[in-house]
Amino acid sequence: MLHLRLIVPADRTDDVVRTIEKTVGTTHLAVVPGAARSPSGDLVLCDVAREAGDELIGSLRALGVAEAGSIAVENIDLSLSQRAEKATEEAPGESADAVLWEHLRDATHEESTLSVTYVAFLALATMLAACGVMLDNAILIVGAMAVGPEFGPLAGISTALVQRAPRLAGRCLTALLVGFAAAMVLTAGFAWVLDQLGLFERAMVEAARPNTAFIYQPDWISFVVALLAGIAGTLSLTSSKSGALIGVAISVTTVPAAANAAVAFSYRDYGQTWGSTGQLLANLTGIVLAGTVTLLVQKALWATQKHAQKRA
Structure with a gap:
């Protein structure tokens, strides 16, 4: 109720x-x-x-x-x-299947507004991920994924596409692009500082890194995972089961990919930079695509369910 x-x-x-x-x-x-x-x-x-x-x-x-x-x-x-x-x-219908579009737009508006706090969280998450990829530490990678706030703008873009709200789409896209650009620039600077302090070195980038090498080696599985995460994240928002968002956050490699791209670029390893960028784009595209399709299916199923119950 x-x-x-x-x-x-x-x-x-x-x-x-x-x-x-x-x-x-x-x-x-x-x-x-x-x-x-x-x-x-x-x-x-x-x-x-x-x-x-x-x-x-x-x-x-x-x-x-x-x-x-x-x-x-x-x-x-x-x-x-x-x-x-x-x-x-x-x-008519079932409570669990109902989508409150006004609530969804309001939630994505709040979480997708470009602000100092949003950029700070994204930058901190990217820096944590940079430490994770340099140390080949999966625990740090998972922690960085949980800190990243990027799902808000992604969900906002999906909502805007379904609701045909160009202003919401523009605001979310701005938050996403500017946020990641700022986070990657700050992370590149962060990597340079730690290199000067002797905490980072080129050998870390060029090492085998069995636990985190997947970050700069995108494949179709990465895209499939992004699709599944986009579906789960959208369902968690529309059903008010926000706890599921943590699982979504730590299942996709958006933040780690951005971090690896920034660090690799700072060491002029352009192969890893492009590979990480491809991983980032695959995840972002998969989440938005899955979120949009999920909302469209929910909208269609809800309309059908209401019509059927009213006729009954």
């Missing part, structure tokens, strides 16, 4: 209440006239089954509630109510 807290101009409250009442899957409707002060208006509260949430939020936006007032949505972890159970049963 979802809990909606609305601030509604007084002249639109009746329309909002009628919209909520006619939406299948809603319950616990409450109206507190004149309770809101900034902006002024009425406070409207209700609960709605997750599978009916996207439809209701879309209807409320069509009434201009988001522009003239506000729409706040919260997940309800526990609801002991027969009315809530009935609302969930009446709502």
